[in-house]
Amino acid sequence: MKRVDLNADIGESFGSYKLGYDEEIVKYISSANIAMGFHAGDHNWIKKTVDLSLEHKVSIGAHPSYPDLAGFGRREMSMTYEEIENLIKYQVGALIGFVGLENISHVKPHGALYNKAVKDEITAKAIISSIKSISKNLIHVVLAGSLWEQIALDSGVKISRETYADREIMSDGSLCPRSVKGSVIEDPQRIVKRTLQMVKNNEVETFDGKKIEIDFDSICLHGDTKGSVQIAKSIKKSFEENNIIISSMSDVIL
Numbered sequence: 001m002k003r004v005d006l007n008a009d010i011g012e013s014f015g016s017y018k019l020g021y022d023e024e025i026v027k028y029i030s031s032a033n034i035a036m037g038f039h040a041g042d043h044n045w046i047k048k049t050v051d052l053s054l055e056h057k058v059s060i061g062a063h064p065s066y067p068d069l070a071g072f073g074r075r076e077m078s079m080t081y082e083e084i085e086n087l088i089k090y091q092v093g094a095l096i097g098f099v100g101l102e103n104i105s106h107v108k109p110h111g112a113l114y115n116k117a118v119k120d121e122i123t124a125k126a127i128i129s130s131i132k133s134i135s136k137n138l139i140h141v142v143l144a145g146s147l148w149e150q151i152a153l154d155s156g157v158k159i160s161r162e163t164y165a166d167r168e169i170m171s172d173g174s175l176c177p178r179s180v181k182g183s184v185i186e187d188p189q190r191i192v193k194r195t196l197q198m199v200k201n202n203e204v205e206t207f208d209g210k211k212i213e214i215d216f217d218s219i220c221l222h223g224d225t226k227g228s229v230q231i232a233k234s235i236k237k238s239f240e241e242n243n244i245i246i247s248s249m250s251d252v253i254l
Contacts, residue, residue: 003247004199005160005218006235007031007141009063009110011049012040012224020223026052028232030248031059031218033108033141036091039065039073043094050098059248060099061106061141064091066113073111074178084113084126085133092134105250106160107131108141117148118174124148128155139249144216145173160249163216165195165235166225168207173214176207183207186226192234195219199244217252 010022011034032053035041053060065073117124131138142149144161152159166185168176176183198204204214
């Protein structure tokens, strides 16, 4: 039997504006990445999402971002090493206030901050240093096969190597930019089939039609993707039929 973590970015509503299908998708995932108010979410939604995750026994993680509410954290920003460190500490600290450090399993940066860490050594090192300073037990969620993964391994921290169910991957292993048409996969059947093949064969078909090897521990499914709840339900069913167990990051990386 294989084990894999299924994670989703949730808690991305803000004020009176509700985004995503958190109450439904949380039933099918094993880890939740909770928005910390910088790209989405706020103090009230953090509390609601924490409670929802605890209710469904889903592992809780912080989902920090650049301070970019207007751009949903998807616009790159120029920040120093120290600024990135402080940015991460501030947002993880907010989650600690709601649920306690002992109940947080991981940290996964969001959007442009995540994408920059994939290829930029300074950004990756700043993120790793910041998380490590909070706790050596926190899992660092990194893109599988990236420079970021290697830097994290060299730093001796716990990592969960991540890939994506509903995002196209380039031949170098990076995510296809959202500015490219078709970068987000919307065909439910293709997503389910593709995800199953990734787990069974440790390979993925890239955006340009090549097949590359991929070693990973966790699969992300975006909660705001069209039909995300049904996709999550179908993925879980296909895993059960193929003796694949959905487990939290901490169980998978042991």
